[in-house]
Amino acid sequence: MSKNYRLPDYGEYHFSTKEGILAVLESAFLILAIGYFFYRSLIACAFLLPLFGFLLQEKKRELSKKRRQELNAQFKDLVLSLSANMKAGYSIENALREAYRDLEPLYGADSPIVIEMRHMIRGMENNVVLERLLYDLGLRSHLSDIMQFADVFLIAKKSGGNLTEILEKTAGVIEQKIETDKEIQLMISAKKMEQKIMNLVPFLIIFYIGTTSKGFFDVLYHNLVGVVVMTVCLVFYGAAWRFSKKIVEIEV
Numbered sequence: 547m548s549k550n551y552r553l554p555d556y557g558e559y560h561f562s563t564k565e566g567i568l569a570v571l572e573s574a575f576l577i578l579a580i581g582y583f584f585y586r587s588l589i590a591c592a593f594l595l596p597l598f599g600f601l602l603q604e605k606k607r608e609l610s611k612k613r614r615q616e617l618n619a620q621f622k623d624l625v626l627s628l629s630a631n632m633k634a635g636y637s638i639e640n641a642l643r644e645a646y647r648d649l650e651p652l653y654g655a656d657s658p659i660v661i662e663m664r665h666m667i668r669g670m671e672n673n674v675v676l677e678r679l680l681y682d683l684g685l686r687s688h689l690s691d692i693m694q695f696a697d698v699f700l701i702a703k704k705s706g707g708n709l710t711e712i713l714e715k716t717a718g719v720i721e722q723k724i725e726t727d728k729e730i731q732l733m734i735s736a737k738k739m740e741q742k743i744m745n746l747v748p749f750l751i752i753f754y755i756g757t758t759s760k761g762f763f764d765v766l767y768h769n770l771v772g773v774v775v776m777t778v779c780l781v782f783y784g785a786a787w788r789f790s791k792k793i794v795e796i797e798v
Contacts, residue, residue, distance in 0.1 A: 553665055556617060556658075557688040559610035573601035583752045584776045586767040613658065615727075618689050620659035622720040623649060625695070629713035638709055639670055677703050691720050734794055741790045748783055 554560075561569060577598055581591035627648050631641035646663045653660050666679045677700045684693035695716050702712050755762055766772035 553661070553686065554658075555686050555688075556614050557610065557686075559606040559613065561606070561609075565609065569602055569605045572605070573598050576601060579749060580780065583749050584780050585773065614687065614689055617658040617662075617687060618691055618720065619724055620649070620653060620657060621687075621689075621692055621695075622717055622724060623652075624659055624663065625713050625717040625720065629710055629717060632710045632713065639676060642670075642676065643667060691716075691723065738794045741794055744790065745787055748779075 577591050577594045578588075580594060580597075581587060584590070624645055627645035628638065628641045631644045632638060636644060642663065646660070646667060649663065650660050655661075662683055666676065666683075669679045670676060677696070680692075680696040680699055684696035687693070698712055698716070699709075702709055752763065766776055
């Protein structure tokens, strides 16, 4: 446990090298596609560069959300492990150490929860109380389940509450929310696929008509009126894309 990690704020996200390259290529490809299909001009891509930053931020937001979901699911297993270890007679601090030994082989040394547990154990070795470490995780996680657990844990420690019972109930609530979310995602998975297909439809229509009827769209390119019309279409397309994405994003 000697490795030193910079603990993340889970509300933010920083690309790894591979993720950054893929995000840049994906965003650049989309801008080139818009420049070609809507304007038939590489020069137009220069004016679309502000969109490049937006696409990168959108990708970060998606990856950040995925990481928080991963942390939430792993935190549930941590609480279950703590509960089982406390039933076996361990103190909460030693229960955490045992949970670390259980979860590190399961999730790997670089998984979010294992990194956080390593930090907690190191903190306890430096006389930092566990409730403070949990509260810090709750703040950085931006997850209501972890924040609420940290608050309840703090109150229980101060008032001498039954920690084992609290851990069991917390794990049950988190597990129920995760299962509910999985059921919702399964129910709307077909709609998400439809949304992705519909996002491609305008490009496919322009490509098909432009290929089968040469010159049909010429009136819309390389003139002021055409640029205005296509820009309005692009704005409506962007609004529809954003709206459709909001519809299929359901959080428990």
